[in-house]
Amino acid sequence: IRLLYLYPTTIGADTIDAIADCDKVCNYIDLPLQHAADRVLKRMGRPGTRLSYERLLESIRHRIPEVALRTTFIVGFPGETDELFLETYNFLNDLDISYLHVFTYSERDNTIAAEMEDVVPLKVRKKRSKMLRGLSAKKRRAFYESQLGTQRTVLFEGENKKGYIHGFTENYVKVKTPWNPSLINTTHTIELTDIDEDGIVRFEYVNQ
Numbered sequence: 103i104r105l106l107y108l109y110p111t112t113i114g115a116d117t118i119d120a121i122a123d124c125d126k127v128c129n130y131i132d133l134p135l136q137h138a139a140d141r142v143l144k145r146m147g148r149p150g151t152r153l154s155y156e157r158l159l160e161s162i163r164h165r166i167p168e169v170a171l172r173t174t175f176i177v178g179f180p181g182e183t184d185e186l187f188l189e190t191y192n193f194l195n196d197l198d199i200s201y202l203h204v205f206t207y208s209e210r211d212n213t214i215a216a217e218m219e220d221v222v223p224l225k226v227r228k229k230r231s232k233m234l235r236g237l238s239a240k241k242r243r244a245f246y247e248s249q250l251g252t253q254r255t256v257l258f259e260g261e262n263k264k265g266y267i268h269g270f271t272e273n274y275v276k277v278k279t280p281w282n283p284s285l286i287n288t289t290h291t292i293e294l295t296d297i298d299e300d301g302i303v304r305f306e307y308v309n310q
Contacts, residue, residue: 104128104274110135110150110158126148128272133158134174136194139186142179145218154192163198170245172201178227179207180218187230194237199308200245201274202238206231239301244304246294246303247276253308254295258285259270268302277303 103126108117110133123129131270137143138152162169175190194202209216249290255272258279261268266278275294279285292305 103128106132107134108265109119110155112221113158115161118162118165118276119201121169128274129164129168130170130172130272131162132172132174136176137179137182138166138175139182142190142280144181145181146176146215159197159199167272170200170275171198172274173199174205175234176205176207177230178224179223180215180222181220182222191233191237192243194234201242202234204231204234204238206213211280243297244302246275246297246301249273249294249303250296251294251307253291256292256305257289258287260286261305275303277305279305288289 103124105121105127108131113131113133121129121131133155135150135155135176136146136148140151143152159171162171163171163308173194175194177187206216207222236255249271250281254273254275256269256271256277258267258269262281263278265281267281267283268276269285270276271294277294279294291308292303293308294303296304298304
């Protein structure tokens with residue numbers, strides 16, 4: 103069981119304990135924090151603050167040391183100045199996260215945000231998104247490197263991608279091996295060995 107989109111205001115000590123103690127739940131938590139500047143979070147209508155996010159993430163790491171942490175951020179929301187963006191960038195750069203999903207803000211009809219002032223130019227939004235996606239790639243690489251030499255359980259998926267079948271470990275490390283339809287929807291114990299030129303982890307089977 104892989105849990106997706108656990109909103110920060112809905113996850114407490116009981117939820118963290120349940121994830122840590124249940125063998126069927128993957129060591130993977132997806133928290134859509136959206137931003138790290140309190141001023142922007144308030145404009146978004148988000149109840150959390152940067153400090154509350156930091157405390158929550160510390161609690162998760164303390165209880166589940168090997169957890170893969172993914173978060174989602176929106177770039178270019180109205181009122182996001184250069185200073186507020188850099189506050190977010192530095193927050194994420196210092197944060198012990200594994201993955202980062204970046205959305206570029208876009209206007210939607212019949213929303214409060216679409217009527218807000220201090221609109222961020224589209225060119226600036228795209229530039230900021232590119233910066234965070236670059237940071238995300240660095241974070242993912244560092245996380246993958248930290249997993250090399252460890253033994254994990256992988257679940258293989260069913261799609262043939264250019265002659266390979268891909269799978270994900272319980273803490274969401276992506277691996278691949280030459281296409282073999284008998285692997286579809288099966289789990290195997292593997293040891294993560296190195297990272298290929300595409301940024302995907304190679305492995306060896308354990309006791310097989």
